[in-house]
Amino acid sequence: MINLNKLVAKISDSEAEILRVLWDTNDELPIAEIRKKxxxxxxxxxxxxxxxxxxxxxxxxxxxxxxxxxxxxSLVSEVEYSEYNTQSLIDRLFAGSAKNLVASLLGSKKLNETDIEELRSLFKVGDRSERDS
Structure with a gap:
């Protein structure tokens, strides 16, 4: 079984740019098309x-x-890549606490009122789905 975390951890920022081209087309591409994009x-x-x-x-x-x-x-999806990097960031900077990440964003004024309302809606949807289960 492939250890996805090990694979994704080794991807450089430049390599991620190549992957974005492949993800955007969601198909295999020849190098000429990759270069063009x-x-x-x-x-x-x-x-x-x-x-x-x-x-x-x-x-x-x-x-x-x-x-x-x-x-x-690409053998790795954009979602898999993003989820790994998000978790890695949370682990490295916030000791694994997503709550501390959100608190940091709120405290640093990186979220505007619209962002905060969208997050509230997301949290409410999450609460409902858990209660309904």
């Missing part, structure tokens, strides 16, 4: 993109399938 957000050379894709394949996060050219597909 990255041109909008980066100035990376083709060799840099190839290196990042090779590293992602070596890490077991992306798979390459050879057809007329290599096609790349």
């Amino acid at each position: 990255l041109e909008q957000t980066s100035t990376w050379e083709s060799s840099t993109i190839k290196t990042l894709l090779r590293r992602l394949c070596e890490k077991g996060v992306v798979v390459a399938t050879q057809k007329e050219v290599f096609y790349y597909r």
Whole structure:
């Protein structure tokens, strides 16, 4: 069984940019398409993109399938990647306490009134689903 946490922990920020392209299309892509999509957000050379894709394949996060050219597909979903990074942040900065994260956001004025109301609604929905179970 693949340890997803180990795989995701090894993804660099640059590699995550490559993954975002794959996640956005939700399909396998040839390097030419990946390069075309990255041109909008980066100035990376083709060799840099190839290196990042090779590293992602070596890490077991992306798979390459050879057809007329290599096609790349992510083996890790954006949700899995986000959940791991969120939990990692909470563990590192807030000793595993999501409550302390929210308190920090509230205390630092990073959330506006609209954000706070949306969170209240989310918490209420969570309460209802637990009570109804």
